Amino acid sequence: MNGGSVTTPFGRRPMTLGMFSSQVVSRQIEPDKSVDKWKLYRALCEARSMLGISDRALAVMNALLSFYPKNELSEENGLVVFPSNAQLSLRAHGMAEQTIRRHLAVLVGAGLLIRKDSPNGKRYARKDRSGSIEDAFGFSLAPLLARSEEIEALxxxxxxxxxxxxxxxxxxxxxxxxxxxxxxxxxxxxxxxxxxxxxxxxxxxxxxxxxxxxxxxxxxxxxxxxxxxxxxxxxxxxxxxxxKISGNPDQDERHIQNSNPDSIFELEPSSETKQGAKAEGDNERHPKTEAQQDSSSGTAARRAGGQPVGDLKSFPLGLVLQACPQISDYAAGGSISSWRDLMAAAVTVRSMLGVSPSAYQEACDIMGPENAATVIACILERGGHINSAGGYLRDLTRRAERGEFALGPMLMALVRANGVTARRTG
Incomplete structure (x- = not known):
């Protein structure tokens, strides 16, 4: 910094530790260091939010830099500018002098300027006989040069x-x-x-x-x-x-038995009657035979073509897990990444809740294995409000068979009740 000494402000303005720190840092500038003032100003504009300065303060800084005679900031060319407030106002697009003083204080407080006040507080330069500036009083731009790397990094x-x-x-x-x-x-x-x-x-x-x-x-x-x-x-x-599979009549029977590899039937045995009913793969093409089997072998025979009787709509697995996070605690490894994991966890929860195998099997027949597992997850989530999980499941199954039950409202109510959205934005 010019003079190599500490300078204090004129009049009633107090000296602060921040001002002293800025002057100490500015005295550590390398002798041959220089930087393009307008490139540095653009970096200052980008980093203004992190430096705590406003756009109006930047306008004042722009005006100050315009008074510096060279494009390169360096100690060799001097680092003090000394325009009057009236001159600053002209180059700051007519900004009021009181506003200029306020933003100058902000720039000094942010450690981007140093006041180098004269004995009477005026800004001027003292020149020798050759016209070279011997000493100047005004604002030192030394902190900008000293902190150029920091400003560019920000x-x-x-x-x-x-x-x-x-x-x-x-x-x-x-x-x-x-x-x-x-x-x-x-x-x-x-x-x-x-x-x-x-x-x-x-x-x-x-x-x-x-x-x-x-x-x-x-x-x-x-x-x-x-x-x-x-x-x-x-x-x-x-x-x-x-x-694609159901569109080929020659593969109807194979589709009914194997189209869903994640089926719950692999996880829990079914009765012989229901297994026998499933084997009748061509019921969809013979309505009379289906009607006869419906009266003799029950609900499973009505799942013609492997589709649930109630035609219940399914949901994305991610939505189910958002609404029913507790089901993951009963999965292998404590996490669920597929429908197979969910259905396996549902079998464990079904037993824990006291739901009979027949009630759960009927729910799988009517709703489909995935939706039945989803309902079990919902019942687990609302366990404190349900007296009989088995009776509640049978009631939902009957309503689904009549087309009077939909999973959507139940899932969305649980999403809201669990406060998933609130936790994400909190």
Whole structure:
């Protein structure tokens, strides 16, 4: 710093430890160090939020830099500028002098300027006989030169954070579009599934975001949205595979027995009557035979073509786990990553809740294994409000058979009750 000594402010302005620290740092500038003042100013503009200065303070800094005669800041060229407030006002686009003084104080407090006051507080330069400046009183730009690397590093971090936030927004937008378009396609093709619940869940994810979400909030929403998209894609793929197999009449019987490798029937034995009813694979093409078997072998024979009698709509696995997190505690390894894991955990929970094998088997026949497992997960979540889990399951099964029961409202109520959205934004 010019003079190599500590300078104190004029008049009633107090000396602070921050001012002293800025002057000490400025005295450690390397002799040959220089930096482009306008490049450094652009970095200062990028890093202003991290330095705690406003755009008005930057306008004052711009005006000060315009009084520096060289483009390169260096000790060789001197680092003190000494314009009057009137001159600063002209170059700060007519900013009021009182406002200029306030923002000058902000720049000094942020450690970006040093006041080098004259004995009478005026700003001027003393020149020798050759016209060279011997000493100057005004504002020293030495802190800018001393902290140039720090300012540029902060600016680079701000730019990187902004680009990261932009990419997160782009990915979230693309993911939202994918889910909306896939659901729209499913509705147009009249594919089985509770697509309204998917759209509702998607809207809840987006609606939970704050007005200006940060990176962590966007990352959480993006993770949930990507899981939702994956569940929708998997459901559509399963429906396509089912259509391809069921479209070949020569493979009807094989489809009924093997189309669902994650079936609950592999996890819990069924009665001989129901196994025998399942083997009748051509019932869909013979209505009279189906009617005869319905009267003799019960509900399972009515699942013609391997489809649940109640035609209950299914849901993405991610939504089920959001609504019913407790079911994961009963899975192998303490986590659920597939429908097979969920159905295996549901068998354990079924036994724990006292639901009979016949009641659960009937629910699988009417609702389908995945939906039956989902209902068990919901019953577990609401265990404190249900007196008889078995009786409640049988009642839901009868309502599903009559087409009077839907899983959507139950799942969405649990999502809201568990406060999943509140925890994500908290």
């Amino acid at each position: 600016a680079a971090q701000v730019v990187a954070d902004r680009l990261h936030l932009q990419r997160l927004r782009e990915r979230l937008t693309l993911c939202r579009r994918d889910v909306s378009k896939l659901v729209e396609t499913a509705l147009e093709e009249d594919l089985t599934g509770d697509w309204d619940a998917v759209i509702t869940y998607q809207r809840d994810l987006v609606g939970a975001l704050s007005r200006n979400p940060g990176a962590s909030e966007l990352e959480g929403a993006l993770e949930d949205m990507e899981q939702l998209r994956e569940d929708v894609v998997n459901q559509l793929e399963n429906l396509l595979d089912s259509r």
